[in-house]
Amino acid sequence: MLVQQNQNSVLPPRNIPVFDGDPLQYGSFIRAFENSVEAKTSNLSDCLHFLEQYTRGQPRDLVHSCQHLPSELGYPRAKSLLSEHFGNEYKIAQAYMDKINNWPAIKNEDIKSLQAFSLFLKGCSNLTEYVTHLKELDLPSNMRSIILKLPYKMRESWRNVACDLQEHRGQRALFIDLVVFIEKQVKVVSDPLFGNIIDLQQLNSKNTHSSFTKQKKRGNSFATNVLAVKNEDPSENKNKSSKGYRCLYCLLSNHTIDKCFKFKDKSHKDKVNFIKEKGMCFGCLKVGHISSECRGRLVCSVCHQQHLSVLHIDKESIEVFSRHLQNPPSTTSTMTQTCGHVRVCDEDNSNLSIVAVQVRSPKTNITVQTYAFLDPGSTGTFCTESLAWKLQLKGKRTSIQLQTMGHKDIVSTNIISGLQVAALDRNDFIDLPDVMTQKLMPVSKQNVPQQEDIDKWPYLQSIKLHDIDADVDLLIGTDAPKVMEPWELINSQEEGPYAVWTRVGWVINGPLRSERNKTGYHAFTVNKISVKHLETMLIEQYNHDFNEKTSQEQIEMSREDITFMNIMNNSAQLKNGHYCIDLPFKSExxxxxINRCVAEQRLLSLKRKFNMNSTFKKDYIAFMNDMLCNGYAEIVPDDQLMGNEGKVWYIPHHGVYHPRKGKLRVVFTVPQHSREPH
Incomplete structure (x- = not known):
């Protein structure tokens, strides 16, 4: 012990990390704390104090809530709370999945990023044996999200490897195969002799060109020699040369094309066509070379990726902005493209099919009041992340292809099941299909019809709308026909709107605020949303690539099911009016x-009870005789008890009285560990 203590004293001190609630760090933190604090003291009050000292944020609040309990109860309770909230296997697995989905894409020949990604995936692979929920990494959709993080050439190599594995093993590649492949690629690109295959001469010329470009940026811009325009006025040429640069789109000489407001307001497709027509580079917007030969690529000022700022597509933000150009607002409009809609607006005052509803989740038994947009142009139902948070729901993380007007984007979402919706003043709840979460809806509260708007139309005065303090957090598509189904219709008169009665309330359709259009500010909202699940698309691709047709697929029995059916078919016999079959053991x-001693001990106990209670003995004998007479049980012949070692099982039994009927029943006990059938 002295030698061991002396050796422990010379070890470096153990550093306990401060735990701030990251599930990925919970395991290392709790092991370090148990080895450094809990193992060195038996005082649970000190353990609770140090546990609070080495936690931050929400974990510290949980530990602090146990300080008022006795020390022998507070410390175990605090550890239990931490394990429940941060050490749960599902939360740890979800944290790993989120980190994989949020991992940035790896560029070609970026060895450090590829190595870091490989090490992280190796850690996930090591945990799959102990964390059951990480088995979801074997799903094709999750593997595809990992593959998309890799450079294109590496993705192409993996496609060949996956095909070879499919042919040799007869089953598709799994997550562990992908981890082995990435580790092999890291080993290849990090080889000290042949790993670096970049042309040094090309690299030096690129560095020289980039440094020269940086020096020129301090003075005049390179945009002076963009393109010569035909039929120009000599006086204009003089002004342009004095300014130093010129826009190719609006032909003004006070800005370049990447700063042109008019060019930015064009649709993405028109921008691309204009750049192609002018022969401009997609990397720097200059003329004279193509994108693959560009040495001065521009970086997007919004997302800092390798593409032009004017070609950036904002996939998440739907905030409306306007730019005031030199022309009057009455003749100029601004187009804003978002992932959910296209607006041509300075102010959005249009009316949409929006109704106040109440949304309920039977899982959490929480009801929330909000506005719902009944969108016949959407094939899916969506809700905002804030509504999911209010309902205390998270859902399953997945990716979908969201097709809107002119765009097809792959977006991440959580799928929530079991939501119900009803009118604000009724409890007639309707089940919604799977709901997908998004940060924002493609409509705002300005699109909600107001009571004061419909009061102007006499034929709509019988309709009363609800005004609640909420945003439009729900978009219901055509996959919920029970909600969209019209039950009553009030036709329009003159230029007014029409009203439709649905199970969730009155929905107003048509213009309500026509007088506001006189200001010259027009607002339009166009929705066409189509949703495709990536997993379904991947299965369709597999069915297309392989010859097997889905119509030929059928459910087959497993090997154990086949063995069970063989035992049933081969051993079933009719004896004395009863069907008898062999026990379906997994192995013959x-x-x-040997449990004879257990049965004998039970009989001795039963004998003592007989001696003490004659009524119990009488009822017991009557019950057993009835079992034997009716053929429910039989006495095993003596010749079957000899020479069958390992095949004999004595069934212990005892008698109990029914608590309400007062009749005796005999209970036969078969311990769980003694049974091995299917």
Whole structure:
């Protein structure tokens, strides 16, 4: 002990990390704390104090809530709370999945990023044996999200490897195969002799060009020699040369094309066509070379990726902005493209099919009041992340292809099941299909019809709308026909709107605020949303690539099911009016433990009870005789008890009285560990 203590004293001190609630760090933190604090003291009050000292944020609040309990109860309770909230296997697995989905894409020949990604995936692979929920990494959709993080050439190599694995093993590649492949690629690109295959001469010329470009940026811009325009006025040429640069789109000389407001307001497709027509580079917007030969690529000022700022597509933000150009607002409009809609607006005052509803989740038994947009142009139902948070729901993380007007984007979402919706003043709840979460809806509260708007139309005065303090957090598509179904219709008169009664309330359609259009500010919202699940698309691709047709697929029995059916078919016999079958053991060589002593001990206990209670003995004998007479049980012949070691099992039994009927029943006990059938 002295030698061991002396050796422990010379070890470096153990550093306990401060735990701030990251599930990925919970395991290392709790092990370090148990080895450094809990193992060195038996005082649970000190352990609770140090546990609070080495936690931050929400974990510290949980530990602090146990300080008022006795020390022998507070510390175990605090550890239990931490394990429940941060050490749960599902939360740890979800944290790993989120980190994989948020991992940035790896560029070609970026060895450090590829190595870091490989090490992280290796850690996930090591945990799959102990964390059951990480088995979801074997799903094709999750593997595809990992593959998309890799450079294109590496993705192409993996496609060949996956095909070879499919042919040799007869089953598709799994997550562990992908980890082995990435580790092999890291080993290849990090080889000290042949790993670096970049042309040094090309690299030096690129560095020289980039440094020269940086020096020129301090003075005049390179945009002076963009393109010569035909039929120009000599006086204009003089002004342009004095300014130093010129826009190719609006032909003004006070800005370049990447700063042109008019060019930015064009649609993405028109921008691309204009750049192609002018022969401009997609990397720097200059003329004279193509994108693959560009040495001065521009970086997007919004997302800092390798593409032009004017070609950036904002996939998440739907905030409306306007730019005031030199022309009057009455003749100029601004177009804003978002992932959910296209607006041509300075102010959005249009009316949409929006109704106040109440949304309920039976899982959490929480009801929330909000506005719902009944969108016949959407094939899916969506809700905002804030509504999911209010309902205390998270859902399953997945990716979908969101097709809107002119765009097809792959977006991440959480799928929530079991939501119900009803009118604000009724409890007639309707089940919604799977709901997908998004940060924002493609409509705002300005699109909600107001009571004061419909009061102007006499034929709509019987309709009363609800005004609640909420945003439009729900978009219901055509996959919920029970909600969209019209039950009553009030036709329009003159230029007014029409009203439709649905199970969730009155929905107003048509213009309500026509007088506001006189200001010259027009607002339009166009929705066409189509949703495709990536997993379904991947299965369709597999069915297309392989010859097997989905119509030929059928459910087959497993090997254990086939063995079970063979035992049933081969051993079933009719004896004395009863069907008898063999016990369906998994193995024919199964050996049962010897339990004769257990049965004899139970009989001795039963004998003592007979001696003390004659009524119990009488009822017991009557019950057993009835079992034997009716053929429910039989006495095993003596010749079957000899020479069958490992095949004999004595069934212990005892008698109990029914608590309400007062009749005796005999209970036969078969311990769980003694049974090995299917």
């Amino acid at each position: 060589s199964s050996v049962l433990p």
